[in-house]
Amino acid sequence: MAEATQTKKSTHWPRTAKGNGKKACTVEGCKRPYRAKNYCFFHYKQWRQGDLPHSRYRTCSKAECRLKVLKGGLCEKHYAETYKKDAAA
Template sequence: MNECKIEGCYKPIKAKGLCSMHHQRWRRHGDPLVTKVRQSLYPHTCQWLKCERPTVSKGFCSKHYYIKRTLVLV
């Protein structure tokens, strides 16, 4: 099986000689080596009572988003 053409990456090829991760980075940013973290324009704090951590998703920090998501599913 052929491997990704990026040095040090041994994942199988998806398209254009790149693995799925590097191909997606190439499509999004034009460069398969770019890594960007998505951030909101304005930093917000968690909606959870007495939590001052920055938000990650839907107004909650990563810890409280996980708790809210697992409590809703149960």
């Protein structure tokens, strides 16, 4: 009886750079090859988490607020503050 040979399968996707390493990350000062959205794997992860200035989703229009927009260009907190005042007056 023939002995079956087993091949070891990779359990994780390899972090490979696109563009054969010729294109660099678009973040100033970063020389890593890009992976997605013109960011290296490190900055792409930050982008997904909303830590980079160009965030993944629309952010609140109030100064220094980086929360996700709910309605009218404002986050839930600022929307409630703005329109509660108008409704109470």
